[in-house]
Amino acid sequence: AAGEGAFCAGKSRLAVARVLYRHCHRPRFVRQVLLNAPGPKERTARANWLRQSLAMVGVPFIDLAAQRVLVVDDEAGPRAFVISVLQELGIGHVDAAADGQEALERFRADGAAYDLIVCDWMMPRLSGLDLLKQVREARSDLPFLMVTALATLEAVKKALAHQVSGYIAKPFTPEQLEEKILLVLAQKGGGDG
Numbered sequence: 101a102a103g104e105g106a107f108c109a110g111k112s113r114l115a116v117a118r119v120l121y122r123h124c125h126r127p128r129f130v131r132q133v134l135l136n137a138p139g140p141k142e143r144t145a146r147a148n149w150l151r152q153s154l155a156m157v158g159v160p161f162i163d164l165a166a167q168r169v170l171v172v173d174d175e176a177g178p179r180a181f182v183i184s185v186l187q188e189l190g191i192g193h194v195d196a197a198a199d200g201q202e203a204l205e206r207f208r209a210d211g212a213a214y215d216l217i218v219c220d221w222m223m224p225r226l227s228g229l230d231l232l233k234q235v236r237e238a239r240s241d242l243p244f245l246m247v248t249a250l251a252t253l254e255a256v257k258k259a260l261a262h263q264v265s266g267y268i269a270k271p272f273t274p275e276q277l278e279e280k281i282l283l284v285l286a287q288k289g290g291g292d293g
Contacts, residue, residue: 125189134163151163168192214242216285221250232262236262243266265287
């Protein structure tokens with residue numbers, strides 16, 4: 101109905117756009133509509149149809165199954181938690197690094213391969229902020245989500261000074277992380293990857 105102009109103005113359109121965006125990126129929807137497609141051609145066709153349909157009402161579509169994300173955290177538990185949330189969200193490929201230095205090496209090997217970096221701030225060898233600085237020198241457009249317990253105004257200002265895409269303070273729920281991930285991917289302009 102929204103694609104046919106039923107909600108074409110004002111607050112109604114914004115409300116519908118918000119609902120459609122959230123619904124189309126929920127893990128259950130992604131699994132049923134895209135990941136359960138009979139093959140890669142059908143999945144691509146479904147993703148294209150969804151992208152075009154949502155574009156009619158100004159709603160961006162992010163093909164989460166096509167995204168490649170690098171998760172960086174020196175603690176195994178939090179790293180595994182973020183990876184599980186990404187997989188549940190329907191992200192197609194998740195790489196992990198145990199610290200900033202390992203992440204930098206992976207990024208330098210093939211930085212174009214990543215659509216998002218989710219990175220802890222406090223790590224040995226190379227901090228999340230130092231990794232962000234290095235990434236920004238090579239790719240200013242790469243969504244970078246900083247994860248930290250340092251939820252101070254000064255820390256946020258430091259991260260913003262180096263064009264961090266988003267910031268999430270520990271502890272957080274899977275839903276809060278999903279929302280931040282979708283937000284930073286949408287900022288890139290749809291994350292068609």
